[in-house]
Amino acid sequence: MSYDLDRIKTMLPEYLERSGIGITKRAASHVECHCPLHQDGTPSFAADLVAGVWLWKCWPCGVGGTVIDLHADKNGISRSCHDAIKGTAEVLGIPDNGKSLPPMTTDQRRARAAMNAAQNAERLEQENAERITDALKGRRVDILAPFLSSSWRADFWDDSPTILDGPVEDDARLFIRGLFNPEDVLWLGDQFDSGEASHAENFRTACKWLRLGNLPPRIAPGIFKSGVISRSDSNLIRSPFIVIESDDLIGHKPTDDNEREENKRLCAALICLCRDRLKLTLRAVIDTGGKSLHGWFDRPSDDALKALLSISQGLAIDKGVVTRASNPLRLPGCVHKTTGRKARLHFLNSNTF
Numbered sequence: 366m367s368y369d370l371d372r373i374k375t376m377l378p379e380y381l382e383r384s385g386i387g388i389t390k391r392a393a394s395h396v397e398c399h400c401p402l403h404q405d406g407t408p409s410f411a412a413d414l415v416a417g418v419w420l421w422k423c424w425p426c427g428v429g430g431t432v433i434d435l436h437a438d439k440n441g442i443s444r445s446c447h448d449a450i451k452g453t454a455e456v457l458g459i460p461d462n463g464k465s466l467p468p469m470t471t472d473q474r475r476a477r478a479a480m481n482a483a484q485n486a487e488r489l490e491q492e493n494a495e496r497i498t499d500a501l502k503g504r505r506v507d508i509l510a511p512f513l514s515s516s517w518r519a520d521f522w523d524d525s526p527t528i529l530d531g532p533v534e535d536d537a538r539l540f541i542r543g544l545f546n547p548e549d550v551l552w553l554g555d556q557f558d559s560g561e562a563s564h565a566e567n568f569r570t571a572c573k574w575l576r577l578g579n580l581p582p583r584i585a586p587g588i589f590k591s592g593v594i595s596r597s598d599s600n601l602i603r604s605p606f607i608v609i610e611s612d613d614l615i616g617h618k619p620t621d622d623n624e625r626e627e628n629k630r631l632c633a634a635l636i637c638l639c640r641d642r643l644k645l646t647l648r649a650v651i652d653t654g655g656k657s658l659h660g661w662f663d664r665p666s667d668d669a670l671k672a673l674l675s676i677s678q679g680l681a682i683d684k685g686v687v688t689r690a691s692n693p694l695r696l697p698g699c700v701h702k703t704t705g706r707k708a709r710l711h712f713l714n715s716n717t718f
């Protein structure tokens with residue numbers, strides 16, 4: 366015999382009702398009624414839903430417990446005997462799983478085996494990821510060391526296939542022209558410009574954006590369906606890029622200019638590692654004007670992306686930014702509120718020629 370005890374313990378109000386005990390006060394997680402255990406002139410029986418379990422208490426009786434305890438006390442049987450559970454379940458009409466359920470069919474058994482296998486695989490993967498993360502954390506400095514450069518700005522600038530010697534005001538246009546096709550529908554706007562009818566104007570084709578005088582401060586890396594108003598994942602039709610960044614490569618969030626600069630130097634090394642060691646195709650590097658760099662890369666194969674995600678935590682890569690093509694990221698020229706500095710484009714490898 367086996368009963369779903371967790372379920373039974375969520376059903377105290379139903380038990381009271383099924384036992385003909387009128388509930389005198391009822392809220393989502395609190396009920397009161399006349400105590401079924403003593404001659405109760407005023408309702409002194411109260412129960413609260415605590416962490417998914419209904420627990421009752423009667424002050425005059427000086428006792429309390431779960432619905433099973435109530436059934437036991439009410440029927441004068443031991444709280445710990447099986448009849449207490451069985452009796453409660455019968456009042457509630459809950460079947461005895463061990464007895465009343467029909468045997469599993471072959472398909473059900475296969476489905477359960479597949480589910481168990483998937484859960485095991487997931488657990489192994491999780492354990493593996495934790496091991497990798499721990500190993501990488503301890504060696505992060507060593508891993509990044511070969512890619513560190515004090516002249517990372519000049520290095521990116523020298524390496525950039527597109528010559529970036531214009532004013533910062535031109536950067537956003539170069540960036541959009543270099544990475545997107547003219548007919549791609551892009552979201553540009555302020556961080557929260559999404560979800561209302563008026564936000565339809567935040568979704569325009571790249572060529573329409575390029576005709577505007579002043580561009581908004583942020584862009585989402587994905588390509589959207591036309592006619593949408595919300596920057597949600599379900600409105601994306603393509604996610605051609607992934608974006609690598611880290612806010613705390615120095616071990617914590619930078620708080621002053623020196624720390625911000627050091628975090629960016631480490632971000633530059635991280636981006637070079639992804640390009641040179643992991644062989645990802647680097648499209649753009651943006652200095653956000655704050656504490657980090659954004660490395661825009663071509664979205665790699667699913668396997669390569671999975672491998673990257675498995676090391677992301679160990680390398681302090683912001684996992685949410687990597688794959689979410691609907692994130693509002695800083696466009697070059699965007700002014701950073703903390704530092705007052707403008708985001709700058711340091712590298713551009715156009716894919717639209």
Ligand SMILES: [Zn+2]
Nearest residue numbers: 400403423426
């Ligand atoms: Zn009582």
